[in-house]
Structure formats: structure tokens, C-alpha cells
Amino acid sequence: MILHDLISFDILRVIWWALLGVLLIGFALTDGFDLGVGALLPFVGKSDTERRVIINTIGPIWEGNQVWFILGGGAIFAAWPTLYAVSFSGFYLAMFLVLAALILRPVGFKYRSKREGAAWRTTWDWALFVGGAVPALIFGVAVGNVLQGVPFYLTPDMLMPMYEGNSIMKLLGLLNPYALLAGVVSLSMLLMHGSAWLGLKTEGVIADRARRIGSIAGIVAALSYALAGLWLAFGIEGYQIVGEVVKDGPSNPLFSEVIRGGSWMDAYATRPWIAVAPIMGFVGIALAVMGLRAGREVSTLLFSKLAIFGIISSVGLTMFPFILPSTVDPSSSLTVWDSSSSHLTLFVMLVCAVIFMPLILAYTSWVYKVLWGKVTEDDVTQNTQSY
Amino acid sequence: MEFGLVELSRLQFAMTALYHFLFVPLTLGLSIIVAIMETVYVMTGRPIWRQMTKFWGTLFGINFVLGVATGITMEFQFGMNWSYYSHYVGDIFGAPLAIEGLMAFFLEATFVGLFFFGWDKLSRTAHLVVAWLVAIGSNFSALWILIANGWMQNPVGAEFNPDTMRMEMTNFFEVMFNEVAQAKFVHTVSAGYVTASVFVLGVSAWYLLKGRHTELARRSIAIASAFGLAAALSVVVLGDESGYSASHTQKMKLAAIEAMWETHDAPAPFTLIGFPDKEARETHYAIEIPYVMGLIGTRSLTEEIPGIDQLVAESKDKVRSGIIAYDALMAIRSERDATPPEVRATFEEHSEDLGYALLLKRYVDDPRDATEAQIQLAADDTVPGVWPIFWAFRIMVGLGFSFIAVMAFFFYRASFKGMQFPRWALRLGVIIIPTPWIAAELGWFVAEFGRQPWTVDGILPTALSASNLSITDLLITLTGFVVFYTALFIVEMGLMLKYIKKGPYMDVEETDKWMERHSHRLRTHDGQGPFAETPAE
Incomplete structure (x- = not known):
């Protein structure tokens, strides 16, 4: 096939790096409020009917939203196979916890309403809490670890991914102070997002409680994000590629030399425009918190989305071109230039994405439009199909 | 790599994949059966068909949710447990998985919520379209997953790149139109249709035996037996297509399925049953049917099948x-x-x-x-375990043929005998509910155990594919999955049985009134009940 030469390899790599960001952000913007709502459920809803209202705000859409996560996994596999191989096996037990928590969620939504008993329903309420809070926390913890580097290396003969450390100790190693701080950022950010959603979709006491918790979560998110930034600037060493950077070479991380040195924040000196990302993060949070306090609905959700967009893209832009740095063998670090799929695969996948992403956005918007409007206590008690 | 690590990784993958496939076939088939029922509703406007759509839709929903939940594990397990595999073939294997998400899974998951929540929010036609989109999405999902799996069986359209130390795609269309993938896709979705048909038929038969919800049950049997007969015929025919493609792409698997130790003069006989012995390199007490294997495998009388x-x-x-x-x-x-x-x-x-x-x-x-x-x-x-594959294959095929017989019988009674089913047949219908799952799981066992010692046939050995984890890692997750999945299974079965016992509970009043008004037109033609004994000829 010749067609794929239409777009050069290095440009395709940058496009797929950006698309990786789009998928992660898409996941955080949509399924993010599902996670937040799950984590808020036991605190915002006091009675069974209140909790049913909360669950039914996301009942018809969480399934589609969660596909952003599945698709994220698939796209990393297809476009960044080495990243897929190294990260998910490196974060093995943490990933297992995420999977277990995420599996609880669909089951909780669907099965909670199928029996009446209080014990049955309370059990699923907490299952939904775990299913929301644990992934929200662990995704942040994972990002915190990526920024510090991960103890892996690739064997010189076969490029086989290897890790330092062992099972439980490896998991505990992931839970270091900086990573936990990053976990607080993501958890509080998604709590804010979840409450912005509840502010839009519910009314009365439920919306009031959600907004109160949400504005506190927003303030926590802003403070922890700022602290994480300062820590990154002064407490964590960055990574640099040594010598000439080959952007369209074969995807073999060992072909380039990488050393630790400088700071991740140096990126803001060489590419000052990327500062727009953290600014969006802070401004988004500030406006969302004000919106929550003032009881504004649609705009609050949009500002919350802006905040998430800014925060997640600030991580990617700060690290560029690094994707997954290695602490034990910096030259094994994965970068945009050496851990992608082949030229042809990236091109084929881009064609598929260009065809299907607009379709997905179109029909997803249509579904949201059909379901537009507040969910009330009357709705859930009268509709036999509701959760 | 530690001893036992690969075995534990394989055990975990086999367990989670087989568990996932408890829910998938029912999703594949029931999504279509429900959409067919809703189509009848929209075309005729009869409320009984809406009630059927909602009732089977409820059971579909309980099943669907676990298919989705356990599918999350599958998407990430390659990276978690098979990191060298992921690195080595991700350039090819990852693409169909990602396209599955883009093209199929997004579709079914986005619309499935609207299927349940959209009854009052959408017009009849719009809701029908939603039901079909869910069914199409589910089935397209299977297509891309089987393209990925087909590549593991028959790795076409790729070559090794020494610079990157991995396989890279050279031709996407060869990967997509891989003959093994296409044969497996149609065989697998047909198996899903059979599964759902047997399920609908069995549950309906139980209602008829109990004398409950007979109107719903009779109509459901009519749909399930017609759909199921077509599906049962295609699953066998298309399974044969799979066998034919294996005869030139996966010779070793085919030889193991047939326990053919030595190359036989063409056309080779088919071993109906026997006891394969890997040590002695022979099959004890074999009952052979002359010529049949050669005909199935090569569709010729002169071509040899290597032993x-x-x-x-x-x-x-x-x-x-x-x-x-x-x-x-x-x-x-x-x-x-x-x-x-x-x-x-x-x-x-x-x-x-x-x-x-x-x-x-x-x-x-x-x-x-x-x-x-x-x-x-x-x-x-390079020789897989022969006797497990030999027997698994025969049980699967035996079940496949018996589904044709059962479906044909019910279809005949439903179409030409005024919906009268003898009680023995209804009891049989209930008893066979689990069997299509057994056949489907055995089919996967034959395909994947028969692929050993490779993860990708002739390209990458299984022993090399696993992640470099510790035994402790595997023991923790394996225990976790067993406990967690068992609990979910108990909850799922409990809810399934609860909602089957409960029967249709939506739109009851409206449907009953309508049935009352039209009962004179709807009675079976001889005026007897739907499950009367066949009158003597």
C-alpha cells in the first residue's frame, strides 16, 4: 500500500499522540461524571428514592460513556503497542483493582433495582461508590507515577519488557506521596464534575447537596493541582533525549539515548504556549466552583469540562515527547518517536478514526438530546424501566 | 521467567475468556430476536409483541451487563498478562480491537441505554431503529474480535521487522478478509443465534408446561424455532467451512482434532469415536467412516491430509x-x-x-x-494435546446436529400443527437450555487449545508471550477473579431465575385487554390448548 505515505510517519505519530489525549479526555469528560456521581452517591442521596434519582441521571448513558475507556485501551494497543505492553503489565495489581472496581459499576447500576431489600440496595450503593472512587483515584496515581518514571527496562536482545520489584511491593511503590497527590487531583476533579452533572440533571435537595460537595471538591482540586505543579517543578527530575532526535525512525526505544536531568517544567521555557493548558485548568475550576455556588447548570458543566481538558492536556504537553519514562534504564523510556505502531497501522487507524469519531459524536449527542431534562422522584417511581 | 508463570497466565486467560463467553452468545442472538419481536410489534401494532420485546429485553439486559463488564477485563488482559505478545504483534492485533470499539461497541453501548429508557421518549419507529442498532453493534463487535482472533490462527498480511523486533502489518485488507476470520465470524455468531433460540424456546416451553403466559410463550417459540432452525443449519455448514479453511491453514490443529497420526492415502477416513493415545501414536478402538474426512477437509478425493x-x-x-x-x-x-x-x-x-x-x-x-x-x-x-481436542470437537458437533433436530421439530409443530407441542418435547426444551453454552465453550476450547504451543500460529510461542510477573501476582489476581466472578455469576443466575419466574410484568393491563378483545381470532385452529397431546392420526 502506498497511500499511507500521504502523511509522513512523524506527523502520524504526533496525531496519534494527540488522539491518545483526546480519548483520555473524552473518557474523563463523559465517564468522568459517572465516576464522580458513583463516588458521591452515598453522600448526596440519603433515601432510596433520592439514590434512585441519582443513579437514573446516568443510568441510560454510562454504558456508552464507558466505551471511551475501552476504546482508549484498544487505541493504545493499536497505536502504541509498546506502551500498552509495558504500562498495563507494570501496573499489574493496580490495573486489577481498576478492573474489579469498573466491573462492579455496570453490575451495580443494573442489578441494584432488581430487588427491593434494603441490605441488597445498600450493598450495591457502596459497590457503586467503590466503582466510582477507586478508578478516579487510581487513574491519578498512575499519572503521578508516569511523571516520576516507572522502574522498567527492555531487554537488549528481544525488547522484552521487564520490571524491578515484586507484586505487592510494586503496588505499594505506586502509592508514593506524589502519586497520591496526583490521585487527589483526579478524584476531586471528577467529584466536581459529577456534582456539576447532578446540578444539571436533578433538583431540590439532591442538587443542593451535590453543589455543596462539588464546590469543596473544586477548591481541593485547584489546591492539589497547584501543589502538584510546584512539586513537579522543584522536586522531580525530568528526562531528555541525548543527541539528534530521529522522528521517523523505527519504533525501537533502545535506538535513542535518554538521560535524566533538568525539569519537566523546562518545557514551558521552550514552548511557552503550552501554559494555556494549566491556565484552562485553573480558570475552568474557578468558574465551575462559582457556577456551582450560584446554581448555574449548563455553563457549570461546560466549565468543569474545560478544567478537565486543561488539567489532562497539561500533563501530556509538559512531558512531550515522553510518554512513559523509565527510572532504571532511561534509554528504555518510551517517547512519541519510538514506541508507536508502524507507519501503515497508524495510517489505517487514522482513517478509521476519521470515519467513525464524527459518527460517534453525532449519535451520542442525539442520545443526550433525547434524554435531556431533569430526572425527578416521580420519574423513577412511575417508570417501570428505571433503575 | 519463573516456572508455572505461563501456565497460570494461561489458566487465568482461559478462565476469564470462557467466562466472558457465557454472556456473549446470548447477547449476540437475543439482541436480534428482541429486535425481530419489536419489528413485528411496529408492523402489526399488537401490544402482545411489545410485551414480548420488553420481557425478553429485560433478560437480555441482565445478561448484557455481565458481557460488558467481563469484556473490560479482556480488553486490558493482553497488556497485563501477555506483554511480550502485545509488543510483538500489537501492530496488527491491536487494530481490530480498536476498530471494534470505534465501529461496534460504541454503537451498541450508546443505544442499549436508550433501548431501556427510551420507550416513552421515542416514536415507535425510532425505538425500533435503536433496537436494531444495538443488535447490529453487538454483531459487528463479534466480527472485529474474530478478525483479531483469526489472525492468531492464520497470521496473514504481516511480516517481521528486525529493527523493531516485532511483527508489522503489511496489508490491512489481508488481515480483514482473512479467510479463517470470516469463517469463524459466521460460525460464531450463528452459534450465538442458536444459543439465544434454545434459551427463548426453553423458557417458553417452561411457561407452557406451567400453563402460564401461554400467548407470549407460543409466539416466542414460533420466532425462536424459525430463527433457531436457520441458525442451527448455518452453524453446522459454516463450522464445516472453518474445518475446510483449517485444512490448509492449520494442518496440525486439524490432524489433532481427527487424531490422524499418520498420513492416510486420500481420501482419508473420519474417526467417529476412539481413544487417542499420544504416547503410542495411535487411536484405540477407533470407529472409522471411510472417505469422509478427506471429503470434508479437502473437498476432493485425491488430496492428502498430512498426519x-x-x-x-x-x-x-x-x-x-x-x-x-x-x-x-x-x-x-x-x-x-x-x-x-x-x-x-x-x-x-x-x-x-x-x-x-x-x-x-x-x-x-x-x-x-x-x-x-x-x-x-x-x-x-508443535503437537497440541490430542485427546481433549478430539473429544471436545466430537461433543460440540454432536450437540450441533441435535440442535437442528430439536429446532426442526418445534418449527414443524409451530408452523403446521397449530402450535401444539407434546409435553415430552416441552420438557426436552427446558432440559437442553444449558447445552448450547457447552457447545460454544467447547468450540473455543478446540480453537484455542488446538492452537498451542503458539499464541500466533507459527510466529510466537505461548511460552514466550506472557508478562514477566511473579507467581504471587498471578495467584492474587487468579483468586480475585475466581471469587469475584463466582459471586457475580450467582447474582446473575439469581436475577435471571427471578425474572423468568416473574414473567412479563410490563404493559400487562393493556395487553390483557387487547388479548380479550381479539381472543376469537387468536385461538389455535382446533380450539385446543397450545400444549395438548397430538391427536391420533
Whole structure:
């Protein structure tokens, strides 16, 4: 096939790096409020009917939203196979916890309403809490670890991914102070997002409680994000590629030399425009918190989305071109230039994405439009199909 | 790599994949049956069909949710437990998985919520379209997953790249239109249709036996038996297509399924039953049907099907050729651009056997140091466990043929005998509910256990594919999955049974009133109940 030469390899790599960001952000913007709502459920809803209202705000859409996560996994596999191989096996037990928590969620939504008993329903309420809070926390913890580097290396003969450390100790190693701080950022950010959603979709006491918790979560998110930034600037060493950077070479991380040195924040000196990302993060949070306090609905959700967009893209832009740095063998670090799929695969996948992403956005918007409007206590008690 | 790690990783993958496939076939088939029922509702406007759609839709929903939940595990498990596999073939294998998400899974997951919540928010036609989109999405999902799986069985459209030390895609269309993938796709979705048909038929038969919800049950049997008969016929015919494609793409698997130790003069006989003995290289007490195997496998009377012994001898040659490729590869890796062209040429010539040299990694670090005995061991390893595949295949095929008989009988009674079903047949319908699941799981077992010792046939050995985890890691997650999945299974079965016992509970008043008004037109033609004994001829 010749067609794929239409777009050069290095440009395709940058496009797929950006698309990786789009998928992660898409996941955080949509399924993010599902996670937040799950984590808020036991605190915002006091009675069974209140909790049913909360669950039914996301009942018809969480399934589609969660596909952003599945698709994220698939796209990393297809476009960044080495990243897929190294990260998910490196974060093995943490990933297992995420999977277990995420599996609880669909089951909780669907099965909670199928029996009446209080014990049955309370059990699923907490299952939904775990299913929301644990992934929200662990995704942040994972990002915190990526920024510090991960103890892996690739064997010189076969490029086989290897890790330092062992099972439980490896998991505990992931839970270091900086990573936990990053976990607080993501958890509080998604709590804010979840409450912005509840502010839009519910009314009365439920919306009031959600907004109160949400504005506190927003303030926590802003403070922890700022602290994480300062820590990154002064407490964590960055990574640099040594010598000439080959952007369209074969995807073999060992072909380039990488050393630790400088700071991740140096990126803001060489590419000052990327500062727009953290600014969006802070401004988004500030406006969302004000919106929550003032009881504004649609705009609050949009500002919350802006905040998430800014925060997640600030991580990617700060690290560029690094994707997954290695602490034990910096030259094994994965970068945009050496851990992608082949030229042809990236091109084929881009064609598929260009065809299907607009379709997905179109029909997803249509579904949201059909379901537009507040969910009330009357709705859930009268509709036999509701959760 | 620690001893036992690969075995534990395989056990975990087999367990989670087989568990996932408890829910998938019912999703594939029931999504279509429900959409057919809703189509009848929209076309006729009869409320009973809406009630049927909602009732079977409820059971579909309970099942669907666990299919989705356990599918999350599948999407990430390649990276978690099979990291070298993911690195080595992700360039090809990842693409269909990602396209599945883009094209199919997004579709079904986005619309499934609207299917349940949209009854009052959408027009009849719009809701019907939603139901069909869910069904189409589910079935497209299966297509892309089987394209990925088909590539593991028959790795076309790719070649090894020494610079990146992995397989890379050379032709996307070859991967997409891989004949093994296409044959497996139609076979697998048909199996899903049979599963759902048997399920709907069995549950309805139970209602008829109890004398409950008879109107719903009779109509459901009419749909399920017609759909199920077509599906049961295609699952057998298309399974045969799968067998035919295996005869030239996966010779060893086919030889193992048939326990054909030696190459037989064409056309080879089919061993109906027997007791394969890997040590003695023969099948004890074999009952053979002459010519049949040759006809199925090659569709000719003259073409030979190679036996296991001959294939092992061929594998041995490939191991030797693979060692030459490995040697050239190591030279290319150290010299890179300065590699002499003749070394590159040697590599090109032998590169397709590189995987056979990697089989030696189990016995020796550097395949070039392999002894004659180790080469023999590697060649022997290319034979999968024969008797489990031999028997699993026969049970699957036996069940497949019996589904045709059952569906044909119910279809005949539903179409030509005024919906009267003898009680023995209804009891049989209830009893066979679990059997399509057994057939489907055995089918996967034959396909995947029969692919051993490879994860990707002839390219990458299973022993090399696993992540470098510790035994403790595996024991923690394996225990976690067993406990967690067992609990979910109990909850799922409990809810399924609860909602089957409960029967249709939506739109009851409206449907009953309508039935009352139209009862004179709806009675069976001889005025007897729907499950009366057949009158003597």
C-alpha cells in the first residue's frame, strides 16, 4: 500500500499522540461524571428514592460513556503497542483493582433495582461508590507515577519488557506521596464534575447537596493541582533525549539515548504556549466552583469540562515527547518517536478514526438530546424501566 | 521467567475468556430476536409483541451487563498478562480491537441505554431503529474480535521487522478478509443465534408446561424455532467451512482434532469415536467412516491430509530453518545499517520460520546453541494435546446436529400443527437450555487449545508471550477473579431465575385487554390448548 505515505510517519505519530489525549479526555469528560456521581452517591442521596434519582441521571448513558475507556485501551494497543505492553503489565495489581472496581459499576447500576431489600440496595450503593472512587483515584496515581518514571527496562536482545520489584511491593511503590497527590487531583476533579452533572440533571435537595460537595471538591482540586505543579517543578527530575532526535525512525526505544536531568517544567521555557493548558485548568475550576455556588447548570458543566481538558492536556504537553519514562534504564523510556505502531497501522487507524469519531459524536449527542431534562422522584417511581 | 508463570497466565486467560463467553452468545442472538419481536410489534401494532420485546429485553439486559463488564477485563488482559505478545504483534492485533470499539461497541453501548429508557421518549419507529442498532453493534463487535482472533490462527498480511523486533502489518485488507476470520465470524455468531433460540424456546416451553403466559410463550417459540432452525443449519455448514479453511491453514490443529497420526492415502477416513493415545501414536478402538474426512477437509478425493507424524517432521525442518533466521537476525541487530546484503537475504529467506526457533527458548537461551535432542523436543511441542481436542470437537458437533433436530421439530409443530407441542418435547426444551453454552465453550476450547504451543500460529510461542510477573501476582489476581466472578455469576443466575419466574410484568393491563378483545381470532385452529397431546392420526 502506498497511500499511507500521504502523511509522513512523524506527523502520524504526533496525531496519534494527540488522539491518545483526546480519548483520555473524552473518557474523563463523559465517564468522568459517572465516576464522580458513583463516588458521591452515598453522600448526596440519603433515601432510596433520592439514590434512585441519582443513579437514573446516568443510568441510560454510562454504558456508552464507558466505551471511551475501552476504546482508549484498544487505541493504545493499536497505536502504541509498546506502551500498552509495558504500562498495563507494570501496573499489574493496580490495573486489577481498576478492573474489579469498573466491573462492579455496570453490575451495580443494573442489578441494584432488581430487588427491593434494603441490605441488597445498600450493598450495591457502596459497590457503586467503590466503582466510582477507586478508578478516579487510581487513574491519578498512575499519572503521578508516569511523571516520576516507572522502574522498567527492555531487554537488549528481544525488547522484552521487564520490571524491578515484586507484586505487592510494586503496588505499594505506586502509592508514593506524589502519586497520591496526583490521585487527589483526579478524584476531586471528577467529584466536581459529577456534582456539576447532578446540578444539571436533578433538583431540590439532591442538587443542593451535590453543589455543596462539588464546590469543596473544586477548591481541593485547584489546591492539589497547584501543589502538584510546584512539586513537579522543584522536586522531580525530568528526562531528555541525548543527541539528534530521529522522528521517523523505527519504533525501537533502545535506538535513542535518554538521560535524566533538568525539569519537566523546562518545557514551558521552550514552548511557552503550552501554559494555556494549566491556565484552562485553573480558570475552568474557578468558574465551575462559582457556577456551582450560584446554581448555574449548563455553563457549570461546560466549565468543569474545560478544567478537565486543561488539567489532562497539561500533563501530556509538559512531558512531550515522553510518554512513559523509565527510572532504571532511561534509554528504555518510551517517547512519541519510538514506541508507536508502524507507519501503515497508524495510517489505517487514522482513517478509521476519521470515519467513525464524527459518527460517534453525532449519535451520542442525539442520545443526550433525547434524554435531556431533569430526572425527578416521580420519574423513577412511575417508570417501570428505571433503575 | 519463573516456572508455572505461563501456565497460570494461561489458566487465568482461559478462565476469564470462557467466562466472558457465557454472556456473549446470548447477547449476540437475543439482541436480534428482541429486535425481530419489536419489528413485528411496529408492523402489526399488537401490544402482545411489545410485551414480548420488553420481557425478553429485560433478560437480555441482565445478561448484557455481565458481557460488558467481563469484556473490560479482556480488553486490558493482553497488556497485563501477555506483554511480550502485545509488543510483538500489537501492530496488527491491536487494530481490530480498536476498530471494534470505534465501529461496534460504541454503537451498541450508546443505544442499549436508550433501548431501556427510551420507550416513552421515542416514536415507535425510532425505538425500533435503536433496537436494531444495538443488535447490529453487538454483531459487528463479534466480527472485529474474530478478525483479531483469526489472525492468531492464520497470521496473514504481516511480516517481521528486525529493527523493531516485532511483527508489522503489511496489508490491512489481508488481515480483514482473512479467510479463517470470516469463517469463524459466521460460525460464531450463528452459534450465538442458536444459543439465544434454545434459551427463548426453553423458557417458553417452561411457561407452557406451567400453563402460564401461554400467548407470549407460543409466539416466542414460533420466532425462536424459525430463527433457531436457520441458525442451527448455518452453524453446522459454516463450522464445516472453518474445518475446510483449517485444512490448509492449520494442518496440525486439524490432524489433532481427527487424531490422524499418520498420513492416510486420500481420501482419508473420519474417526467417529476412539481413544487417542499420544504416547503410542495411535487411536484405540477407533470407529472409522471411510472417505469422509478427506471429503470434508479437502473437498476432493485425491488430496492428502498430512498426519501428525509427518507434520512433526516438517516442524523439525522449520526449527532448523528458524535457527538460521535467528542467527541472521542477531547479525542484523548488532550491525544495523552496516549489515552485509547477503545476511539480510538469508534472513528474508528464512524469516517465516523464525517463530520455530523461538520454540527452543524454552530449552536454551540462545537457539543457536540448541542440541539435536532440543530441536526434536521443540518439534514435538508443535503437537497440541490430542485427546481433549478430539473429544471436545466430537461433543460440540454432536450437540450441533441435535440442535437442528430439536429446532426442526418445534418449527414443524409451530408452523403446521397449530402450535401444539407434546409435553415430552416441552420438557426436552427446558432440559437442553444449558447445552448450547457447552457447545460454544467447547468450540473455543478446540480453537484455542488446538492452537498451542503458539499464541500466533507459527510466529510466537505461548511460552514466550506472557508478562514477566511473579507467581504471587498471578495467584492474587487468579483468586480475585475466581471469587469475584463466582459471586457475580450467582447474582446473575439469581436475577435471571427471578425474572423468568416473574414473567412479563410490563404493559400487562393493556395487553390483557387487547388479548380479550381479539381472543376469537387468536385461538389455535382446533380450539385446543397450545400444549395438548397430538391427536391420533
